Amino acid sequence: MAHFTKATSVKDWLNQRLAIEKVEKVMASEYWIPKNINFLWAMGMILVVTFVLLLVSGIFLLMYYIPTVDEAFNSVNYTIMREVNFGWLWRHIHGVAASVVFLIIYIHMFTGIYYGSYKKGREMIWISGMLLFIAFSTEAFSGYMLPWGQMSYWAGMVITNLFAGGSLHADFLVEWIRGDYVPAQAFLGRFFMLHVLLVPIAIMALIGLHFAALRIPHVNNQDGEDVDFDAESKKYLAGDKAGSKVMRFGNDFMSKDMMVVGIFLIFFFYLVFYNYGFAMDPVNFDPADGLKTPTHIYPEWYFLWSYEILRPFNIDLGLVLFGFAQVIFVFLPFLDRSPNAVPANRRGMMFKIWFWLMLCNMIVLTAMGKLPPEGVFTTIGLVAAIVFIAQWLALPIITSMEKKV
Amino acid sequence: MEENSRRGFMGKAFGAVAAVGAVGSLVAMKRTWDPLPSVKAAGFTTLDMSKYEEGVMVTEKWRGKPIFVLKKTLAIMAEEKDKPEAQARNIKVGDANFMIAIGLCTHLGCIPAFRNDLNDFKCACHGGEFTASGLVQKAPPPRGLDIPPFKINGNKLVLGEVGPEWQTMKDNGVTL
Structure with a gap:
């Protein structure tokens, strides 16, 4: 039985019951961050802030949105946009944040790949991060269904058809997922549930796991240096703040983190107020019509690279390669056989080329996915898709040959 | 233990x-x-086959899906002449010849658009093409357009009911 004494202050009262000082130390002032980092290390905090923006704007949208096929379109485009005071603000924040969050996720991912932050005990950080990517993708797709416009309907049609497994003709599975022969009320209802309840819960749980995975290996640094966090933090606490290689997370590192977040928010709200159009596909301002496919169907920009891997091949091969592209990033820590956990540019020519080619190729795939599947674009898309697959197959080989630096 | x-x-x-x-x-x-029983039961569409005009592609609706109905012109019939694959898909009602198919690309289910000048279908999603008989003209679609179950009753055609003509097509692997 714990011993309680008469509290001397509110803080003391709470401290006796919740150990708030201890919690503060564990979470902030004695959570150690290496000093040798740059602004790319602030992407995590930007993602947290963007997730909060999505959550808050989503809560307000949820109050007026009606998840029925007859009313969904108007509840978004008329009620929320025209009638609700500041309804447009919540919608534009939600739409722009849904798009921008993927830009930051990709920067965060490629930062991790570049600095080797998935190696030497940091594998679970990478894996939980990739699970978050999958959860965010599900969240984005299910949310895209909700306005029930033409793009919502046809994206729903195309993506659910993927589950027929090509020549397997698992139409029963597709009909089970839709609850109908085509996307209709049952489909909208269940994707609404996924978007506002199940997937957000999964995302919050995964964010918890992602942060927990950081505690033991700690944050990586710009040189991939193996920092002794125990020794360095002792040095810091003993007063040698300048000599120590680490600093406190709160409020020292946080102040820099929030500085970057501030710059991000200015850019973000510039988009929300003046340039939200990129996140609002004009085709989706036509109500869903099961008897008319829009001229070009393409996903939002963040899915284009994997869509382009599906497109140039026949359905079965396309599906296999698409599935490969979806999951292969998860296995990066195990496919990279090299012991070097240093920036890509210092790991020798082979991996340096691998990294920059992967980055450029994903940009090419993204561009080709947006263009209509005709003429030279089909060829470029095909080559880029093959290069993508080949790079992943080659990764274990070139990293095994890598010399230790 | x-x-x-x-x-x-x-x-x-x-x-x-x-x-x-x-x-x-x-x-x-x-x-x-x-799927709910009400969804499954929603079922049969009857088409009056005498109202269609030659060479005009009409889209009907069955179970929420678009159904292509094309009364074939002489030009299309001439093109099918030496192609048993195309002939096997032909649906004869009275003296008229029809192409009837589920209007969803067999790749991933977009609706291909009929091109009047070329007498074929093109899918905008992934660039697949089908001939006026419903056969694949350009990948990625893995097979020709699917033919919905149908039964011919004089000048009427009932979608959703299995008639002998459709059963033959299914048995011969012409459609799924």
Whole structure:
């Protein structure tokens, strides 16, 4: 039985019951961050802030949105946009944040790949991060269904058809997922549930796991240096703040983190107020019509690279390669056989080329996915898709040959 | 068994109860997502085949899906002449010849558009093309347009009912 004494202050009262000082130390002032980092290390905090923006704007949208096929379109485009005071603000924040969050996720991912932050005990950080990517993708797709416009309907049609497994003709599975022969009320209802309840819960749980995975290996640094966090933090606490290689997370590192977040928010709200159009596909301002496919169907920009891997091949091969592209990033820590956990540019020519080619190729795939599947674009898309697959197959080989630096 | 104590027994007993419950709830969850009876029953579309004009592609609706109906012109018939694959898909009602198919690309289910000048279908999503007979002209679609179950009653055609003509097509692997 714990011993309680008469509290001397509110803080003391709470401290006796919740150990708030201890919690503060564990979470902030004695959570150690290496000093040798740059602004790319602030992407995590930007993602947290963007997730909060999505959550808050989503809560307000949820109050007026009606998840029925007859009313969904108007509840978004008329009620929320025209009638609700500041309804447009919540919608534009939600739409722009849904798009921008993927830009930051990709920067965060490629930062991790570049600095080797998935190696030497940091594998679970990478894996939980990739699970978050999958959860965010599900969240984005299910949310895209909700306005029930033409793009919502046809994206729903195309993506659910993927589950027929090509020549397997698992139409029963597709009909089970839709609850109908085509996307209709049952489909909208269940994707609404996924978007506002199940997937957000999964995302919050995964964010918890992602942060927990950081505690033991700690944050990586710009040189991939193996920092002794125990020794360095002792040095810091003993007063040698300048000599120590680490600093406190709160409020020292946080102040820099929030500085970057501030710059991000200015850019973000510039988009929300003046340039939200990129996140609002004009085709989706036509109500869903099961008897008319829009001229070009393409996903939002963040899915284009994997869509382009599906497109140039026949359905079965396309599906296999698409599935490969979806999951292969998860296995990066195990496919990279090299012991070097240093920036890509210092790991020798082979991996340096691998990294920059992967980055450029994903940009090419993204561009080709947006263009209509005709003429030279089909060829470029095909080559880029093959290069993508080949790079992943080659990764274990070139990293095994890598010399230790 | 090392742990043959009462605690071990209780653990196993709870495991058994939980397993039954888990299986039961999975069944309930799976069945909850099944298409509703009202959805499944919504069913049959009757088309009056005498109202169609040659060479004009008309889109009908059956089970929420678009159905292509094209009364073939002489030009299309001439093109099919030496192609048994195309002829096997032909649907004859009275003296008229029709191409009837589910208007969803067999790749991923977009609706291909009919091109009047070329007498073919093109899918905007992934660039697949079909001939006026419903056969694949350009990948990625893995097979020709699917033919919905139909039954011919004089000048009428009922979609959703299986007639002998459709059964033959299915048995011969012309459609799924």
